[in-house]
Amino acid sequence: MKKKLAILLLCACMLTACGSKSPIKTGNEPIEHAVYTDDQVSLADYTGLKAEKKNYIVTEQEVETRIHEALQEFAEYKSVTRPSVSGDYVQTNFKASIDGSVVFEENQYDVVLGGEEFGKQLDEKLTGVSVGDQLSFQLDYGDDFTDVEWAGKTVDFEIEVIDIQEELMPEATDDFIAANTSYADYDEFVSAVRESITDSYAAESREELQEELLGQVIDASSIIQYTAKDYDAAKEKVNNAYLSYLDLFGLEDLDDVYEFLDMTDEDVEEEIQSALYRTLIVNAIIKNEDLSLSDEDYEEGVLYYMDQNEFESREEFMETFGEEEVRTQILEDKALNFLVEHAQITEIETEHEPD
Numbered sequence: 357m358k359k360k361l362a363i364l365l366l367c368a369c370m371l372t373a374c375g376s377k378s379p380i381k382t383g384n385e386p387i388e389h390a391v392y393t394d395d396q397v398s399l400a401d402y403t404g405l406k407a408e409k410k411n412y413i414v415t416e417q418e419v420e421t422r423i424h425e426a427l428q429e430f431a432e433y434k435s436v437t438r439p440s441v442s443g444d445y446v447q448t449n450f451k452a453s454i455d456g457s458v459v460f461e462e463n464q465y466d467v468v469l470g471g472e473e474f475g476k477q478l479d480e481k482l483t484g485v486s487v488g489d490q491l492s493f494q495l496d497y498g499d500d501f502t503d504v505e506w507a508g509k510t511v512d513f514e515i516e517v518i519d520i521q522e523e524l525m526p527e528a529t530d531d532f533i534a535a536n537t538s539y540a541d542y543d544e545f546v547s548a549v550r551e552s553i554t555d556s557y558a559a560e561s562r563e564e565l566q567e568e569l570l571g572q573v574i575d576a577s578s579i580i581q582y583t584a585k586d587y588d589a590a591k592e593k594v595n596n597a598y599l600s601y602l603d604l605f606g607l608e609d610l611d612d613v614y615e616f617l618d619m620t621d622e623d624v625e626e627e628i629q630s631a632l633y634r635t636l637i638v639n640a641i642i643k644n645e646d647l648s649l650s651d652e653d654y655e656e657g658v659l660y661y662m663d664q665n666e667f668e669s670r671e672e673f674m675e676t677f678g679e680e681e682v683r684t685q686i687l688e689d690k691a692l693n694f695l696v697e698h699a700q701i702t703e704i705e706t707e708h709e710p711d
Contacts, residue, residue, distance in 0.1 A: 378584075379395070379396075379581040379582065379583055380581060380582055380583070380584065380587065381580070381581045382579050382580060382581060382582070384398075384578045384579055384580055385398075385578065385580075386398035386578060386580065387400060387576070387577065387578045389401070390577075390578075391644065392640055392641075392643070392644035394640070394643070395580065395581065396579065396580055396581055396582055396586075396636055396640075397577060397578070397579060397580065397636050397637065397639075397640040398577060398578040398580060399573070399577050399637065399640045399641070399644060400573055400576035400577040401576075402569075402573045402641060402695055402698075403698040403699075404698065404699065404700060405569050405572050405573070405695065405698075405699045405700065406699065406700045406701075406702070407565055407568045407569055407572070407699055407700075407701060407702070408565075408568075408701070408702050408703070408704055409561060409562075409565045409701050409702070409703045409704070410561050410564065410565075410704060410705075410706050411561060411703055411704065411705050411706070412557035412558075412560070412561055412705075412706065412707065412708040413705055413706065413707050413708070414550060414553050414554055414557065415707060418553055418708070419546065419549055419550050419553065422549045422552070422553060423528070423545075423546065423549055424525070426537075426549065427525055427526060427528060428523075428525075430525075430526045430536060431523050431524060431525050431526070432523075432524045433445060433521040433522070433523055433524065434521060434522055434524055435519055435520065435521050436520050436521065436522050437486075437487070438486075438520075439484045439485060439486050439520075440469060440482060440483055440484060440485050440486075440517075440520045441469070441483065441484075442469050442470045442479075442483065443468075443469060443470055443522070443523060444468075444469050444520055444521065444522055444523075445466045445467070445468055445469075445520070445521040445522075445523065446466065446467045446468075446469060446482050446485065446517060446519075446520055447464055447465070447466050447517070447518050447519035447520070447521065448464075448465050448466075448467055448482075448515050448516060448517055448518060449462075449463045449464070449465070449515070449516040449518060450462055450463075450465040450467070450513075450515055451513070451514045451515070452474075452511050452512070452513050453511070453512045453513075453514075454505075454506070454509050454510070454511055454512070455509075459505060459506070459511070464518065467479070467482055469482060469483055475495065475497065475501065477495050478495060478513070481493060481495075481513075482515070482517075485517050485520075486517065486520070487517055487518065487519060487520055488517065489516070489517040490514075490515070490516045490517075491513065491514070491515045491516075491517070492512075492513065492514050492515075493512075493513055494510055494511065494512050494513070495510070495511050495513065496509075496510050496511075497509055497510075497511060504616070504617050504618055505616065528542050528545070529542065530542050533545045557708060559664075560708075562696070565696060565701070566692040566693070566695060566696060569692075569695040569696065569699055570634070570637070570638070570692060570695060573637055573641070573695070574633055574634065574637050577637055577640075579632075579633050579636055579637075582632060582636060586632055586635070586636065587628070587632060589632075589635070590628050590629070590631040590632035590635065591628050593631050594624065594627045594628050594631055595610055598610060598613045598614070598617075599613075601613045601616070601617070638688050638691050638692075641691045641694065641695075642687060642688075642690075642691050645691070645694060647687060647690050647691055647694065648687070649683060649686060649687055649690070653686060653690065654682075654683065654686060657682065657685070657686030657689065658670070658673070658674075658682060658686075661673070661677075661682065661685070661686075
């Protein structure tokens with residue numbers, strides 16, 4: 357949920373100049389029994405929709421993982437002479453190649469065993485190794501591997517082990533927690549961690565539900581036509597959503613990003629159309645329900661997004677996003693909440709799948 361504003365709001369909202377004022381017709385016809393129709397949209401009934409809401413179970417393992425992450429800044433690391441085990445930091449001179457071309461190379465690179473940064477198989481290869489070991493091996497990566505450049509490929513590795521360090525975590529006593537955190541004791545700290553996970557899961561569950569319901573409305577409705585301005589805004593939204601990949605992967609422009617992600621022109625166009633249709637349907641719901649923002653709605657929305665995006669300064673938040681864009685996002689949230697409030701929801705308990 358934290359990233360929602362950045363993707364749907366910050367990364368969009370700059371409209372390019374329109375080359376033509378003539379509407380772009382889709383060839384679609386108005387639907388029967390539409391609840392709202394204008395020259396752009398024939399809107400299907402959006403009340404009484406059926407969907408499942410996932411109530412994610414907060415497991416003790418997840419709480420322990422978050423506690424470990426929170427306390428890692430206080431950890432110490434000690435070189436060991438024994439073979440590596442899960443949890444160790446294996447420092448390496450690391451090179452990975454695909455079809456003879458180097459795709460990753462770095463000296464003194466730490467691989468955290470169990471972190472599965474390069475997949476479970478590689479962590480297994482580096483478990484039980486010792487300082488001075490030199491390894492050369494191949495791994496086959498599935499099509500669903502997170503790094504699209506490696507997905508479905510055979511990767512050749514050349515790895516030299518130069519150090520093995522074990523992580524020494526501090527003992528989380530009441531005194532340690534009181535001295536190093538804003539909590540009075542360990543129990544209060546654990547409760548806060550659990551509450552944070554619960555809140556993030558609830559927000560994620562609600563967003564998933566909103567998108568499921570909105571998807572049903574989009575699928576049942578008909579987009580008749582749109583303007584070049586609408587299209588340009590959707591294109592800008594999609595393009596800017598991928599800008600973070602430039603610095604993340606050291607790429608130069610968006611064409612490089614799309615090539616890196618194996619996205620064809622058709623894939624990009626599909627995302628643009630999806631963003632365009634989404635905006636038109638949401639706006640139609642807002643118009644049909646005559647939704648608007650009260651001062652209270654706006655203030656609650658600002659505070660919510662400041663918290664979600666970790667802004668302490670309201671001035672900095674508004675300078676980053678702009679009042680018009682913030683109002684647009686909060687009003688969209690109101691439309692999505694309307695869908696949830698008027699839907700038939702079945703709640704199910706389930707464990708949260710890891711990212």
